[in-house]
Amino acid sequence: MGFPLQQNSHDDSNPWRADFPIFSDAEKAVAFLDSAASAQKPTAVIAAMDGIMETHYANIHRGLYSFSQQSTAVYEAARHKVAQFIGAKTDNEIVFTRNTTEAINLVAASWGAAYLSKGDEVLITQMEHHANIVPWHMIAEKTGATLRVAPILDDGTLDMGAFESLISAKTKIVAFTHISNATGVINDAAELVRMIKAHSADIKVLIDGSQSIVHKAVDVETLGADFFVFTGHKLYGPSGIGVLWAREDTLNAMPPYQGGGDMIDTVSFTKGITYKNAPARFEAGTPAIIEAIGLGAAIDYLGTLGMNNIESHEMALYRYMRDEVNAIEGLTFYGDVADKAPVLSFTASWAHVSDIATILDQCGVSVRSGHHCAMPLMECLGIDGTIRASIGLYNTKADIDQFIAALHKAYKFLG
Ligand SMILES: Cc1ncc(COP(=O)(O)O)c(C=O)c1O
The missing domain is CATH 3.40.640.10 (Type I PLP-dependent aspartate aminotransferase-like (Major domain))
Structure with a gap:
């Protein structure tokens, strides 16, 4: 099964999202980009x-x-x-x-x-x-x-x-x-x-x-x-x-x-x-x-979804996010290679990652900031943490747009 998102990688009609009751309240409109930490649960579970x-x-x-x-x-x-x-x-x-x-x-x-x-x-x-x-x-x-x-x-x-x-x-x-x-x-x-x-x-x-x-x-x-x-x-x-x-x-x-x-x-x-x-x-x-x-x-x-369909959907969103984020100045990306998982990890020259994550949260965007339980990696990168936006099967183009808009706001406020 699955749906043909590949035909239009920015198609926002992700039918899988409706399987997750936490997203049913449109009022809240949270862009949840912390699935690498823990994922939301479908009704079936x-x-x-x-x-x-x-x-x-x-x-x-x-x-x-x-x-x-x-x-x-x-x-x-x-x-x-x-x-x-x-x-x-x-x-x-x-x-x-x-x-x-x-x-x-x-x-x-x-x-x-x-x-x-x-x-x-x-x-x-x-x-x-x-x-x-x-x-x-x-x-x-x-x-x-x-x-x-x-x-x-x-x-x-x-x-x-x-x-x-x-x-x-x-x-x-x-x-x-x-x-x-x-x-x-x-x-x-x-x-x-x-x-x-x-x-x-x-x-x-x-x-x-x-x-x-x-x-x-x-x-x-x-x-x-x-x-x-x-x-x-x-x-x-x-x-x-x-x-x-x-x-x-x-x-x-x-x-x-x-x-x-x-x-x-x-x-x-x-x-x-x-x-x-x-x-x-x-x-x-x-x-x-x-x-x-x-x-x-x-x-x-x-x-019922198919892991290959999930992977294509997530990577299409990731590529869109990676392109859009280029418009924001002063970001350094980590593990920014072509073949990778849908996880964007970065720091900004203009603010600490936790200040940025706090503003993103105020804009309804959930990302993780900090060392991600990988302190030796952070030490070797010479940083104390990154912002990590990670994509799950329920994410949509609207989530990514909300994240990018919030990042622009954070730059305006803190940059
Ligand atoms: C690569 C990796 N290993 C281990 C863990 C630990 O998972 P758990 O806390 O569920 O034991 C995580 C969770 O973030 C992880 O991403």
Whole structure:
């Protein structure tokens, strides 16, 4: 399905917008350009979450009564939808977590504790979100491993040569973002994986897909990494649910991350404790049942639109925004390369980013300003933050026009 926006990239009749009740109040007319932080929710997601609570909510996996069985079925159906969405081979490759942050912490704490030791190296990049830095820093401190950081080039893209030169016999895991949340720069993930695995197939690779899953069709088998993680709330699903993908043998060779109910086979003070295989092994306690179902509904919804249609729509709007913003003086753009995600990141010579963002808000435009949880990237760019305008599937040309008009106003006022 989808709609032919490509025929007229500035067509403002985005029929998808009506799927999002938050935009139904025309009076408010908010130009929401902060989807890279978290996306708005379509009716389909809200209805699915309400629906389970209104019809057959119960705790899952253990109850023999029908509410529990029905809830278990929709929860596991959500896992299946995620598996299909990212091209996983089986549902057992999908572990539900709270978010990307928890998924990376799980890998760092579980895989890291089991397989890292003094002298080993963990390689990340300069453009990572704190969620893909701090867990590695913590496990490196604990195990005596060393954290290495691949630099970026002046245009904000990864220095592939330097990246490759940092891979050595000491490298045990490489973790990098597919798309920078701060600049929208895209890493050629498949090529990076190929480069790493050419050094040694034993080096594990984790891809942070928090931003890519939203804008592009992802196939984990094609990417070839060992771990792929993302968060539900950016994918038009609810907060409180995220995904860790890994192959079954990888997951089952990792010790549990948290202990509790539902992740064990047996618990005995005399015979000891045995654990289930993945994914249950990593889903201790009552999981985010309603949220997982919401994520499943988001994936169904996106399936009716088509990821390729979403990408074309968003990139058409991005190109329009990038052209229009040229009319404003004194802006410096970061990660301003041709092939990138629909994320515009910039500073202005005439005002601090937070003052500009405040004026934009007064004009009904929601953008993010600051370091975007990527302080090392900001440090290397020599700035303390940028303004980030990020596009979601519900945005329209009118949103971009409102943003540009507000930016002109900010320049008039502060410039
Ligand atoms: C690239 C990237 N990684 C990790 C995260 C962390 O996501 P969450 O806060 O949902 O765990 C984000 C969120 O901004 C992100 O953009």
